Amino acid sequence: MRVRFAPSPTGYLHVGGARTAVFNWLLARRHQGTFVLRIEDTDRERSSDAHTRAIVDGMAWLGLDWDEGPFFQSEGVERHREAALRLLAEGKAYRDFSDGEAVREEARERKMHPSRVAREHAERVDPEESERRAQAGERFAVRFRVPDGETVFEDLVHGETRFGNDDVDDLVLLRSDGSPVYNLAVVSDDAEQEITHVLRGDDHLSNTPKQVLLYRALGLPEPLFGHVPMILGSDGRKLSKRHGAVAVSAYAEEGILPEAMLNFLALLGWSPGDDREFMTADELVAAFSTERLLKSASVFDSEKLGWLNGRHLAARPDDELADHLRTALGDEPSFLNGLLEDEAWRTALLEVVKPRARTLDDLVEQARPFLCDRLSYEEKAVQKHWLRDRDAALERLERLLGAFDGAEWSGEELETRLRATAAEMEVGAGKVIHPLRVALTGNMASPGIFDVLVLLGRERVDARISEGLERIRAAS
Numbered sequence: 001m002r003v004r005f006a007p008s009p010t011g012y013l014h015v016g017g018a019r020t021a022v023f024n025w026l027l028a029r030r031h032q033g034t035f036v037l038r039i040e041d042t043d044r045e046r047s048s049d050a051h052t053r054a055i056v057d058g059m060a061w062l063g064l065d066w067d068e069g070p071f072f073q074s075e076g077v078e079r080h081r082e083a084a085l086r087l088l089a090e091g092k093a094y095r096d097f098s099d100g101e102a103v104r105e106e107a108r109e110r111k112m113h114p115s116r117v118a119r120e121h122a123e124r125v126d127p128e129e130s131e132r133r134a135q136a137g138e139r140f141a142v143r144f145r146v147p148d149g150e151t152v153f154e155d156l157v158h159g160e161t162r163f164g165n166d167d168v169d170d171l172v173l174l175r176s177d178g179s180p181v182y183n184l185a186v187v188s189d190d191a192e193q194e195i196t197h198v199l200r201g202d203d204h205l206s207n208t209p210k211q212v213l214l215y216r217a218l219g220l221p222e223p224l225f226g227h228v229p230m231i232l233g234s235d236g237r238k239l240s241k242r243h244g245a246v247a248v249s250a251y252a253e254e255g256i257l258p259e260a261m262l263n264f265l266a267l268l269g270w271s272p273g274d275d276r277e278f279m280t281a282d283e284l285v286a287a288f289s290t291e292r293l294l295k296s297a298s299v300f301d302s303e304k305l306g307w308l309n310g311r312h313l314a315a316r317p318d319d320e321l322a323d324h325l326r327t328a329l330g331d332e333p334s335f336l337n338g339l340l341e342d343e344a345w346r347t348a349l350l351e352v353v354k355p356r357a358r359t360l361d362d363l364v365e366q367a368r369p370f371l372c373d374r375l376s377y378e379e380k381a382v383q384k385h386w387l388r389d390r391d392a393a394l395e396r397l398e399r400l401l402g403a404f405d406g407a408e409w410s411g412e413e414l415e416t417r418l419r420a421t422a423a424e425m426e427v428g429a430g431k432v433i434h435p436l437r438v439a440l441t442g443n444m445a446s447p448g449i450f451d452v453l454v455l456l457g458r459e460r461v462d463a464r465i466s467e468g469l470e471r472i473r474a475a476s
């Protein structure tokens with residue numbers, strides 16, 4: 001099995017292209033096949049090295065390694081041209097000397113496809129004359145003579161697919177400047193690189209009968225095609241910039257992990273056949289099969305991407321996450337050097353913050369109050385839970401300070417004491433938890449308060465409650 005990813009370097013690696021790359025890579029890896037990277041750079045105006053680099057970087061980020069290439073389509077131009085000339089010599093293609101504008105005009109008047117008009121014109125020129133005019137240097141395009149009948153191929157996604165050849169126009173193979181067209185280049189390259197399977201977006205479905213006809217005319221073995229449905233935005237329309245980021249690199253910048261993106265892309269139009277969603281690269285490879293490529297369009301669900309990212313984040317080794325926290329927070333003047341070295345404490349911290357983090361940035365923010373001694377207080381939280389009823393907040397925090405005094409520092413014990421304090425004051429536990437949370441974390445939301453208490457430890461809890469009390473008193 002030999003498969004390929006064949007991006008045109010006319011832009012960055014976008015979600016749709018990346019998904020195509022992922023499917024082909026999974027197919028190759030699943031069957032120990034060869035994954036070829038081919039850069040389709042024949043559109044010289046729109047192609048650039050910067051785009052090629054962006055695509056290659058995007059693939060590397062996703063972990064999509066290739067076995068051969070990158071090949072550049074532009075390097076095969078001579079071979080593409082030879083293929084067209086061979087078809088011409090065999091009478092399967094013809095010279096088209098006609099003036100494009102005049103042909104289009106005539107086609108409009110006669111309500112015909114321009115290529116049919118061009119064919120009529122060409123047929124009026126006998127072979128010797130055609131040869132003479134070509135020798136004399138007259139410019140011509142080479143058009144493929146689409147045979148009568150029907151083109152049938154087996155699509156891995158859609159099953160048997162038929163096109164009436166009447167609906168396929170006599171495509172130009174070589175333009176009058178001698179440059180080969182895209183459909184010819186793709187066929188010639190896929191044959192040259194001995195590609196056996198082509199998975200690509202169904203925006204290419206209309207090219208496929210042309211390509212199949214070319215394979216057959218050239219006597220080349222044709223690959224199996226599978227056309228995967230497009231990706232829709234949450235509003236049901238084709239995914240585009242309108243829906244936000246479409247460049248894969250933008251997700252990297254937003255803190256999406258490559259393994260989560262890979263997992264997410266693989267599930268856009270494919271399913272493992274059971275209810276698994278969180279899957280590692282190895283699991284995806286082991287489960288991949290073209291039989292479960294879906295026929296219907298898939299929706300890009302950012303919520304799900306975030307959720308998967310959180311799962312993959314949590315699956316990263318603790319060491320690595322701790323390193324990230326050290327790098328992100330280590331420069332802060334109040335960073336509590338050494339805390340992360342205590343393995344039991346570190347495990348407890350990560351257990352508490354990981355489920356609340358979808359990205360590495362989230363993880364840092366969640367962990368910050370535990371690792372940095374200087375809190376930044378969320379204005380909204382201060383207003384709502386401290387200053388709206390200052391006396392109540394003061395009283396509750398003072399009582400808690402007393403209640404925790406001498407307590408055995410376990411979650412259970414602290415919970416018992418906190419609930420008892422609330423009951424004595426005849427308020428619900430929430431009424432004491434809210435001002436306490438602001439004092440301990442500075443935030444409106446945090447992990448469970450008893451986890452927070454245990455992680456911070458007696459001294460820091462005392463210090464933070466005391467600081468909270470001072471701040472409330474000082475606020476006018």
Ligand code: GLU
Nearest residue numbers: 006007008040186200204
């Ligand atoms: N170069 C084409 C594209 O980027 C893909 C061609 C193919 O997969 O056959 O859309």
